[in-house]
Amino acid sequence: MLEVSLKHRFAGFDLDAQFRAPPGVTVLFGRSGSGKTTIINAVAGLLSPDQGRIAAGDWVLLDTKSGLQLRPHRRRIGYIFQEGRLFPHLSVRQNLGYGAWFAPKDAPREDMGRIVDLLGLGALLDRRPGALSGGEKQRVAIGRALLSAPKLILADEPLAALDEARKAEILPYLERLRDEVNIPILYVSHAASEVARLASSVVAIEAGRVVAQGPAAEVLGDPAILPAGAREAGALITARVVRHHDDGLSELEANGIALFLPRLANAPGTQLRLRIAAHDVILSRNRPEGLSALNILPGLVQDIRAGAGPGAIVAIDTAAGRVLARVTRRSALALGLAPGVGVHAIVKSVSVAPADVGGAAAS
Structure with a gap:
């Protein structure tokens, strides 16, 4: 050390x-x-x-x-x-x-x-x-x-x-x-x-x-700590490759939550770490239906940090891990967001860039 x-x-x-x-x-x-x-x-x-x-x-x-x-x-x-x-x-x-x-x-x-x-x-x-x-x-x-x-x-x-x-x-x-x-x-x-x-x-x-x-x-994953600024905010979760599908998607599992990403080269069973950018996360109070997005992570609001402008960073604790969402303060108010409130974090499969997917550190 x-x-x-x-x-x-x-x-x-x-x-x-x-x-x-x-x-x-x-x-x-x-x-x-x-x-x-x-x-x-x-x-x-x-x-x-x-x-x-x-x-x-x-x-x-x-x-x-x-x-x-x-x-x-x-x-x-x-x-x-x-x-x-x-x-x-x-x-x-x-x-x-x-x-x-x-x-x-x-x-x-x-x-x-x-x-x-x-x-x-x-x-x-x-x-x-x-x-x-x-x-x-x-x-x-x-x-x-x-x-x-x-x-x-x-x-x-x-x-x-x-x-x-x-x-x-x-x-x-x-x-x-x-x-x-x-x-x-x-x-x-x-x-x-x-x-x-x-x-x-x-x-x-x-x-x-x-x-x-x-x-x-x-x-x-701490919304109070943004050393590179709000635009670069994003949380880190660990997931395991489950299978690759014929439609070009790879299925991952993070503590029971299924995640779909554009096809990865990693073999099933591989542990990966994923960065999910806060600006790629949409929030809904109810589980959404009729959406094209495949990744829906239910969780509870842990913290909300308002910025100097119109934005806010919302931290959501999900079974897959901590997720951050960058929303407007108006949206946070309209949704009634506060610590302990249940929400669903929605992430488009194609929004997770290849550069944000890497090998998980050895435990």
């Missing part, structure tokens, strides 16, 4: 953040300028904060009270930047070997063959970076970081420079990394879909402060 406590003052901006990061992917989630990159640069040793402590048990990277501050190259950290930053004159195999060359001799080392398999790099080993796509370069950069035997991985929006096709290519590898590598990963993002698919835990940051931290489903 990595523990981070930082205070630092810039001109016009104060950082005051404390959080914990367990093994798995802890996403620092918030708008641009909220302080996310400042935090991981302090963890990496690229920024000397005014006050702080960064430690995991006896492994102390920074303690300003005692004057301890390890230099960046002694911190045993793998840093994945927005761009791969590979050596252009070296092959993929040699770039990976460069990471292994920096691993301490007495440190437990990752097997290169396992990392190559984990990240799907086997067919790329003899290529140079100039012959790789953006997603392939990022996979090599991740492999190089893992082979340096790090105690911690930092990823600063590693998908930000990629187009949607390359993001879709690399996200499954990042999910495998979350599930199969037993070290903390601090991952910076302001993209709600990325957070929902990858995060084991979420640290929500606004204006240099931590406003919430905890399991991904818990933080993303």
Whole structure:
């Protein structure tokens, strides 16, 4: 468990953040300028904060009270930047070997063959970076970081420079990394879909402060916490693939609730996590009939949070999990919505985008 406590003052901006990061992917989630990159640069040793402590048990990277501050190259950290930053004159195999060359001799080392398999790099080993796509370069950069035997991985929006096709290519590898590598990963993002698919835990940051931290489903499902704004609000539920139908739909089951999505490639029995965007949810007091929408989730209103404008975010607890709905305050009033009121959350099958469907984190 990595523990981070930082205070630092810039001109016009104060950082005051404390959080914990367990093994798995802890996403620092918030708008641009909220302080996310400042935090991981302090963890990496690229920024000397005014006050702080960064430690995991006896492994102390920074303690300003005692004057301890390890230099960046002694911190045993793998840093994945927005761009791969590979050596252009070296092959993929040699770039990976460069990471292994920096691993301490007495440190437990990752097997290169396992990392190559984990990240799907086997067919790329003899290529140079100039012959790789953006997603392939990022996979090599991740492999190089893992082979340096790090105690911690930092990823600063590693998908930000990629187009949607390359993001879709690399996200499954990042999910495998979350599930199969037993070290903390601090991952910076302001993209709600990325957070929902990858995060084991979420640290929500606004204006240099931590406003919430905890399991991904818990933080993303809280209508009072919208670090990326109301437009990006959406809850996270876990479901199991049941069967694929001949009409092009896949049927899933979430704690007894049937859900239908456009056909998925995942085999029956696969556990998935789904992000349901709040703006794609319609609410009805009574179970609707004669609708084209297939996904109807009965539940109870848990909370309502009115925004500064005409909108409100409604949190509904269903058997499938927490769902958020973005409605107008006028609609909330007309429906008589209040905590404890029964409603039905309606979600069109085609509204759940492929980017919002990912592998469930290992339990």
